[in-house]
Amino acid sequence: GQSLEQPSEVTAVEGAIVQINCTYQTSGFYGLSWYQQHDGGAPTFLSYNALDGLEETGRFSSFLSRSDSYGYLLLQELQMKDSASYFCAVSDTGRRALTFGSGTRLQVQP
Amino acid sequence: DTEVTQTPKHLVMGMTNKKSLKCEQHMGHRAMYWYKQKAKKPPELMFVYSYEKLSINESVPSRFSPECPNSSLLNLHLHALQPEDSALYLCASSLDRGAYEQYFGPGTRLTVT
Numbered sequence: 001g002q003s004l005e006q007p008s009e010v011t012a013v014e015g016a017i018v019q020i021n022c023t024y025q026t027s028g029f030y031g032l033s034w035y036q037q038h039d040g041g042a043p044t045f046l047s048y049n050a051l052d053g054l055e056e057t058g059r060f061s062s063f064l065s066r067s068d069s070y071g072y073l074l075l076q077e078l079q080m081k082d083s084a085s086y087f088c089a090v091s092d093t094g095r096r097a098l099t100f101g102s103g104t105r106l107q108v109q110p
Numbered sequence: 111d112t113e114v115t116q117t118p119k120h121l122v123m124g125m126t127n128k129k130s131l132k133c134e135q136h137m138g139h140r141a142m143y144w145y146k147q148k149a150k151k152p153p154e155l156m157f158v159y160s161y162e163k164l165s166i167n168e169s170v171p172s173r174f175s176p177e178c179p180n181s182s183l184l185n186l187h188l189h190a191l192q193p194e195d196s197a198l199y200l201c202a203s204s205l206d207r208g209a210y211e212q213y214f215g216p217g218t219r220l221t222v223t
Binding site: 030031033041042043044045048050087089091093095096097098099100101102103105 | 150151152155165202207208211212213216
């Protein structure tokens with residue numbers, strides 16, 4: 001099966017940088033995705049890593065180390081609208097479906 | 111059109127009722143998913159359809175019955191639900207099964223009384 005661990009809550013101030021970590025255990029690892037979900041909203045796709053290294057998309061970056069079974073999401077120049085839950089999710093070659101981590105609730109303060 | 115639509119937005123049903131949730135996408139995606147999400151929890155996969163065929167059933171109780179009438183539509187038929195089935199039901203689609211980028215609908219907030 002698959003299991004993922006991420007911190008339950010993170011608090012940061014506007015303009016700061018925050019990193020949300022994710023460690024995973026899975027067989028047949030295919031890639032690590034990140035999703036954002038605002039309260040009352042639907043999850044929306046942010047980023048994906050299949051290979052080691054950093055992927056940058058605007059203020060958001062995601063990193064993967066396959067050898068360490070570890071990834072993180074980096075949010076820069078935090079804005080109040082970034083307050084949301086962030087989920088890492090693994091996809092595997094066998095099941096071919098996403099398994100979501102428990103989520104990290106990010107609170108951005110003024 | 112990069113939208114997944116779901117109806118209804120809210121649903122309250124008794125334990126003896128039969129109701130259906132509907133989901134539609136027009137992105138040409140060949141995989142569609144049903145997830146259940148409880149408050150402050152991650153989405154939990156229920157069913158996966160790939161090319162209109164059921165590919166994954168995550169041991170979901172038979173009171174939940176999925177249906178994929180065509181490549182754009184996905185239904186979830188509900189019957190004899192329990193109060194613990196109250197949750198947000200999310201539909202999602204992706205280009206194909208296993209794709210890392212899934213597009214989620216806004217969900218149906220279900221309350222079972």
